[in-house]
Amino acid sequence: MSNYIERFTAGERVLHWIVTASFFTLLLSGLGLFSRLFNGYFTLFGGGGNAIMVHKIAGIVFFFSSLYMFLKHRRDVSTFDEDDRRWIEQRGGYLSREEAHFNIGKYNPGQKLFAIFIAAATLILGVTGLFIWAPTLFPRWIVQLSLMIHGLMFVGTVMFVVVHVYLATIGNPGTIEAMLYGDVRSMWAKRHHPKWYKEASGENP
Amino acid sequence: MADAIKAENRKGFLVDTSRCIGCRSCQVACKQWNKMAADKTVEQGSYENPRDLTPALYNRIRFLEVGEEPGGVNWLFLNERCMHCGEAGCMKVCPSPGALYRTKEGVVAYNKEKCISCKYCVSACPFNVPRYDSDDKVSKCHLCLDRLSGGMPPACAKACPTGTLKFGKRSDLIADAQATGKQLYGVNDLGGLGVVYALEGPPERYGLPATPHIPLSIFLWKDVIKPLGILGFWGSIGAMLLHYVTIGPKKIDEAPEKEERHE
Numbered sequence: 445m446s447n448y449i450e451r452f453t454a455g456e457r458v459l460h461w462i463v464t465a466s467f468f469t470l471l472l473s474g475l476g477l478f479s480r481l482f483n484g485y486f487t488l489f490g491g492g493g494n495a496i497m498v499h500k501i502a503g504i505v506f507f508f509s510s511l512y513m514f515l516k517h518r519r520d521v522s523t524f525d526e527d528d529r530r531w532i533e534q535r536g537g538y539l540s541r542e543e544a545h546f547n548i549g550k551y552n553p554g555q556k557l558f559a560i561f562i563a564a565a566t567l568i569l570g571v572t573g574l575f576i577w578a579p580t581l582f583p584r585w586i587v588q589l590s591l592m593i594h595g596l597m598f599v600g601t602v603m604f605v606v607v608h609v610y611l612a613t614i615g616n617p618g619t620i621e622a623m624l625y626g627d628v629r630s631m632w633a634k635r636h637h638p639k640w641y642k643e644a645s646g647e648n649p
Numbered sequence: 650m651a652d653a654i655k656a657e658n659r660k661g662f663l664v665d666t667s668r669c670i671g672c673r674s675c676q677v678a679c680k681q682w683n684k685m686a687a688d689k690t691v692e693q694g695s696y697e698n699p700r701d702l703t704p705a706l707y708n709r710i711r712f713l714e715v716g717e718e719p720g721g722v723n724w725l726f727l728n729e730r731c732m733h734c735g736e737a738g739c740m741k742v743c744p745s746p747g748a749l750y751r752t753k754e755g756v757v758a759y760n761k762e763k764c765i766s767c768k769y770c771v772s773a774c775p776f777n778v779p780r781y782d783s784d785d786k787v788s789k790c791h792l793c794l795d796r797l798s799g800g801m802p803p804a805c806a807k808a809c810p811t812g813t814l815k816f817g818k819r820s821d822l823i824a825d826a827q828a829t830g831k832q833l834y835g836v837n838d839l840g841g842l843g844v845v846y847a848l849e850g851p852p853e854r855y856g857l858p859a860t861p862h863i864p865l866s867i868f869l870w871k872d873v874i875k876p877l878g879i880l881g882f883w884g885s886i887g888a889m890l891l892h893y894v895t896i897g898p899k900k901i902d903e904a905p906e907k908e909e910r911h912e
Contacts, residue, residue: 477744538892587771588866596874599881602878603881606885610892615898617900
């Protein structure tokens with residue numbers, strides 16, 4: 445048996461990092477717009493006017509790359525089976541030190557829900573962002589509502605991303621390799637995604 | 650109140666609509682003092698002209714024809730402009746410090762050089778006042794700040810021939826008007842408006858909101874989502890760290906035979 449198994453292709457990895465880069469560009473350029481408390485972040489872009497311009501460009505990149513990423517993986521992330529139900533019931537074993545094992549496919553339900561949330565947030569942030577982009581072209585109530593929803597979805601997205609980064613790095617050692625080199629250790633795959641490992645390797649773990 | 654104004658310094662208008670004859674001297678004087686070009690207008694069957702505030706029109710007279718008892722029509726005139734709210738929605742949302750600022754007289758003034766063209770003020774204004782000029786910068790009544798600093802009243806008040814637009818110390822104007830028994834609009838709303846009206850009839854008749862307030866979604870954005878969001882951000886980071894040191898990561902470097910137990 446090989447020690448490594450491919451989890452993400454080079455194309456999938458590049459796409460993920462395009463989404464990541466545009467996300468953090470949006471975060472940094474948008475912080476000053478979210479609140480005057482974060483006015484200092486404007487200086488990263490040479491002033492608020494430039495930050496708005498960067499925010500708009502990064503917004504277009506994020507909108508399309510994020511939605512494309514979801515559509516590419518939509519089959520894997522939108523179906524839930526019995527094993528997923530068991531994972532959800534036990535919160536994936538994350539709330540206990542006890543060893544927990546689940547017969548999980550390529551993605552666990554947490555990852556699936558994260559993917560669906562980010563896709564929905566991308567759509568909502570994109571549409572509300574469009575109204576905020578040209579507020580004088582739309583009725584005032586639509587723009588007012590958009591400002592609120594854009595802020596709300598921003599907060600929600602950042603909080604989910606904090607969890608995502610934690611679980612993909614120090615929370616589950618070995619996971620980040622899937623997004624860096626594409627290959628994960630077989631041991632990791634057997635432990636976290638046994639059903640997927642069996643299908644992908646043709647091996648019975 | 651985020652931007653506290655000293656009541657004894659606060660200047661403002663008292664607009665007594667019963668005295669207004671709709672001559673629009675205020676509009677013209679404002680244009681002249683602030684050196685703004687005329688707006689091209691269209692004849693639409695009304696003396697009201699222009700029909701809305703523009704980036705080059707800081708105040709105007711709203712003409713309202715209100716049907717009264719059978720056959721009768723009441724012609725109402727309302728001077729419309731930035732209200733210089735005590736709690737200003739525009740200042741609440743402006744992300745660029747110094748673009749919109751409060752003077753010691755309580756004026757909501759602006760500095761176009763600091764405006765970053767986000768147009769949040771357009772959405773946050775309770776009275777739909779701010780406009781954006783051809784350079785995409787905020788534009789509205791600034792109470793003739795330059796005249797004010799020289800001890801002169803704003804051009805509109807100077808030009809008003811009927812005493813409709815009274816300018817002065819806000820508390821004195823309100824006290825005088827209340828002494829004559831007039832019903833006033835804007836004394837306490839939004840931290841007190843810088844433009845207080847003595848109206849003939851309910852405010853809705855003039856197209857003014859009965860209880861002016863910062864739009865609900867703007868309030869929720871700035872006063873609820875913003876603080877809770879910052880809390881949520883640090884909370885989620887704290888929760889992850891707590892998880893790491895209490896429950897800990899899911900390690901994979903276990904004895905292989907344990908791994909064999911799957912399925």
